[in-house]
Amino acid sequence: MADKGISFEGQWALILGASSGFGGATALELAGIGMNIFGVHLDTRATLPNAQKIAAQIEEMGREALFFNANAANAEKRRETLERMQERLQKGGSTVAVLLHSLAFGTLKPYVGPSPEESITQAQLEMTLDVMANSLVYWVQGLVGRGMMVRGGRVFAMTSAGDQRVIPTYGAVSAAKAALESHIRQLATELGPQGITVNAIKAGITDTPALRRIPGHERLLEEAKRRNPSGRITTPEDISGAIAALCTAQTQWLTGGVISVDGGEDIVV
Numbered sequence: 001m002a003d004k005g006i007s008f009e010g011q012w013a014l015i016l017g018a019s020s021g022f023g024g025a026t027a028l029e030l031a032g033i034g035m036n037i038f039g040v041h042l043d044t045r046a047t048l049p050n051a052q053k054i055a056a057q058i059e060e061m062g063r064e065a066l067f068f069n070a071n072a073a074n075a076e077k078r079r080e081t082l083e084r085m086q087e088r089l090q091k092g093g094s095t096v097a098v099l100l101h102s103l104a105f106g107t108l109k110p111y112v113g114p115s116p117e118e119s120i121t122q123a124q125l126e127m128t129l130d131v132m133a134n135s136l137v138y139w140v141q142g143l144v145g146r147g148m149m150v151r152g153g154r155v156f157a158m159t160s161a162g163d164q165r166v167i168p169t170y171g172a173v174s175a176a177k178a179a180l181e182s183h184i185r186q187l188a189t190e191l192g193p194q195g196i197t198v199n200a201i202k203a204g205i206t207d208t209p210a211l212r213r214i215p216g217h218e219r220l221l222e223e224a225k226r227r228n229p230s231g232r233i234t235t236p237e238d239i240s241g242a243i244a245a246l247c248t249a250q251t252q253w254l255t256g257g258v259i260s261v262d263g264g265e266d267i268v269v
Helices: 023-031 048-060 074-093 122-145 172-194 217-227 234-243
Strands: 012-016 036-041 067-070 094-099 154-159 197-203 258-261
Touching: 012 023, 012 122, 012 197, 012 217, 023 036, 023 048, 023 094, 023 234, 036 048, 036 074, 048 067, 067 074, 094 122, 122 172, 154 172, 172 197, 197 234, 234 258
Parallel strands: 012 036, 012 094, 036 067, 094 154, 154 197, 197 258
Antiparallel strands: none
16 A cells, blocks of 8 residues: 555546456555546446446445446547546546556457468557557546646556567567557656656566456466566556555656566566
């Protein structure tokens, strides 16, 4: 948990990808230190109950939870969501203190497969980069442009070791992570004068719904546990705790970086 001496009462966080994994854990963590939560998630009838469960837990803590089941990469849905958020913020005279971009929706196909049908298409490649990288820029534009995030704001986005490493079928996601980190540097530079920090969080291998979609994820988990000095894999709560700590006033000078939160996993060969 973040420093209890810092008051987050009445502040809002926006979590993109709030229904599971890193997004779900961070929504609960930030609610636990006093923040209200805007959550954007894209769920079917089968997976919607988990988003509803997280929203209910936030409200049980005495915080507000305003969740939107919408495609965060769709321009019209983004505009509609920002408008509704702005209406709520204006009622209380508050702003969005934290944005977490944790969208994990992309195509897992080789660039050059055994056949054209098994190779990634232009539409799939562009969609992956748009959802997992470019959408960060558009959400930040919306928040800052509308005056919904001001000095002291924190922007975080989830990256991974796939930003530099090759994993079979992970090419499009790897490209998106590399682009995301470039966006982080650019946004940090442009928003520095406004007192808004922007950082990427590089998580260790974590057993999340997104990871389980990767072919051979069992091997990735086993290898991560073997390599990690702590003898275990990273958990969503490891990440959410780090994000909460990075929300304090003492981290205002930390921006434009890629921060590894992996228990030392990435430094071991």
